[in-house]
Amino acid sequence: MNASPQQPAIEAIGISKIYGQGQTEVIALNDVSLSVARGEVIALLGPSGAGKSTLLTAMALINPPTSGRIVIDGVLVMEGADAKIDLRTFRRQHLGFVFQKANLIPFLTALENVQVAMEINDMPVRAARQRAMYLLDHLGIADRANNLPDALSGGQQQRVAVARALANQPNLILADEPTAALDSHRGRQVMELFAQVAHESLAGVIVVTHDTRALDVFDRIIEMEDGRLLDG
Amino acid sequence: MNLALRDIRHNASRFAFTTVGIGLLLMIVMGMGGIYRGLIFEATLLVDRIGADLWVVQGQTRGPFAENSRIPASLEDRLRAVPGVARSRRFVSHALQREHHGKPLRLMVQGLAWPDDKGEWVSLIAGRSLGLALGEYVKFGKDRYRVVGITGGMSGIAGDGLAFFTVSDAMAIQFDLPGEALRLERAARVGRSENQDLGRTQPLSLERAGGPTSTLSELAPPQVSAILVTLQPGTNLDHTVNLLSAWPDISIHTAQQQRDLLLSGTVEKSKRQLGLFSVLLIIISTIIIALIMYTLTLDKIHDIAMLKLIGARNSVIVGLILQQALLMGSLGYGLAWWMGHYLFPYFPRRVLLDTPDLIKLAGITVAISVLASLLGIWKALRVEPNTVLT
Incomplete structure (x- = not known):
């Protein structure tokens, strides 16, 4: 959290991603530029194959673009496929992730799943445990803190995943179809949670979604098609 | 937070069964080493305990254990006259197999020069025995012998129990002939x-x-197998050996030479055989642990990808796999020792767990655990964080 509130949480500038070459070449992203302010919650909409997830994973620093630049909190992170910094450390300190599946570690309890993210970031065990408990409480699942993921419902698992994403107070939260496995009520709850987090902690939030039932919670809606942004 | 322990807690039964399997493998490796140590112990037991400085045997032979030796009992008196000799005594050794209560009774008859050698060096305790009870009578030749003591842990090079008699009784048993044979x-x-x-x-x-x-x-x-010589304190062993070597009818072996003779024969071959088996078992154990660790890593590949995605350092990933491998190896080793401790005494031949060997095997276990985890670590380090999306 070393960036000034005026800086965008993330700037993706001229991002292209090309898979294969020659006749098998597929352009997944075509010169996409996107900026998300801190405290802003945006939805990324579009049909399957539009490039939403490709753009999200590029911004998540796990799928390097073919060209373009990614600047997070004012730091040039990627230039083309070249990492300008240690990506794993940067992800640990600045980014939070939520996916369609909660991807909780099955041998850790709900509390430990949140706690581990902070311990990995060198937070003392006691402090990490306290904050994990606080986050679970905040998300309404403190009573399931000592349950393994198997014993949690889909919604509860997703809330634990959200708590894990928030654990290190990231500047940017990236969510890929986070409500796909949830009913509409739970889905809306999660979306509202993102909005709340973004506004409270001034984190930028980008949510890839097909779910149009809770679009009112977003500050901005961006549509994608054929690897391009239609708006924004 | 120790991820390795938490993973084990989650898959406790699988971990337990795997560890038991590794423990059994390590117990066999431990047993191989123990059998070898037991062979050495049994082969050299008499030589080490009987307290002789020199073994005087038939000329040009390496008796009485490596090969047959026959020398006149009167040689005992000639040897007493040699300067520096404190004591000389006759010794008889031969194998015997009889039926006893319908079962084969194999023993190594050891004739001691009573009353000069009262067998104080024989440990009279319960333990491995010939299956005879104290006070029981056994018939050898024309005489009945009463068991007056039961030794503990006394066995010969072939693993047969040692039975101690006086020299004359041992000779009577050895040279006993049926009446018809005597008449003929x-x-x-x-x-x-x-x-x-x-x-x-x-x-x-x-x-x-x-x-x-x-x-x-x-x-x-009738001739005895060897004459045992004990030197006076301060007597130069080499000097006495040189002196006696001039006698053309006998061969002299020091206690150490006698030991070497025993170890360089049968035991040496067994050592190589057991050594090769042990090496093979260690290699097999390494491969099995490696495959187990690899499989366990594959099961966790998605979780490892997630850990990488949230920024876990490689040391966290390596620690997760390595700690499990080390824990598996350590617990397997402990289990092997515990099982061996209870099972090995029931083996037909002595299995001797020597502390330096146990320490060596502990080191080998740590080494193979580390080595075996390398395959899993290699796989884990190659996992891309975006695997979590698949």
Whole structure:
């Protein structure tokens, strides 16, 4: 959290991603530029194959673009496929992730799943445990803190995943179809949670979604098609 | 937070079964080493405990254990006259197999020169025994012998229990012949004498020839296996050996040479055999642990990808796999020791768990655990964080 509130949480500038070459070449992203302010919650909409997830994973620093630049909190992170910094450390300190599946570690309890993210970031065990408990409480699942993921419902698992994403107070939260496995009520709850987090902690939030039932919670809606942004 | 322990907690039964399997493998490796140590112990037990500085045996032989040796018992008196010799005593050793209560009874008869050697060095405790009870009578040859003590842990190079007798009893057992054989031998002697001038000219000699062997001064008395020599304190061993080496009818072996003779024969081959088996088992154990660790890593590949995605350092990932491998190896080793401790005493031959060997195996276990985890670590480090999306 070393960036000034005026800086965008993330700037993706001229991002292209090309898979294969020659006749098998597929352009997944075509010169996409996107900026998300801190405290802003945006939805990324579009049909399957539009490039939403490709753009999200590029911004998540796990799928390097073919060209373009990614600047997070004012730091040039990627230039083309070249990492300008240690990506794993940067992800640990600045980014939070939520996916369609909660991807909780099955041998850790709900509390430990949140706690581990902070311990990995060198937070003392006691402090990490306290904050994990606080986050679970905040998300309404403190009573399931000592349950393994198997014993949690889909919604509860997703809330634990959200708590894990928030654990290190990231500047940017990236969510890929986070409500796909949830009913509409739970889905809306999660979306509202993102909005709340973004506004409270001034984190930028980008949510890839097909779910149009809770679009009112977003500050901005961006549509994608054929690897391009239609708006924004 | 220790991820390795939490993963084990989650998959406790699988971890337990795998560890038991590794423990059994390590127990066999431990047992191989123990059998080898047991062979050495049994082979050298007598030489180490009997307290002889020199073994005097038949000339040009390496007896009495490596090969047969026959020397006159009277050599004992000649040796007493050698300067520096404090004590010399006869020694008889031979294998014997009889039926006892319908079962084969194999033992190594050891004749001790009573009362000079009262067998104080024999440990009279319960333990591995010949299956005979204290006070029980056993018939060998024409005599019945009463068991007056049960030794503990006394066995010979072939793993047969040692049975201690006086030299004369041991010889009586060794040279016992059935009555018919004695009669035939005496008749043969009479027959040979009849065909010689002495028999024809002195018929009374035929009567002597047909009498007991012990009354014939022309025939050598039964011979012993070796004479054991104990030197006076301060006597130069090499000097005495050089002195006795001039006697052409005998061979001299120091206690160390006797030990080396025993170890360089049968034990050496067994050592190589057991050593090769142990190496093979260690290789097999390494491969099995490696495959187990690899499989366990594959099961966690998605979780490892997630850990990488949230920024876990490689040391966290490596620690997760390595700690599990080390824990599995350590617990397997402990289990192997515990199981061996209870099972090995029931093995037909001695399995001796030597502390330096156990420490060495512990080191090998740590090494193979580390080595075995490398495959899993290699796989884990190659996992891309975006695997979590698949």
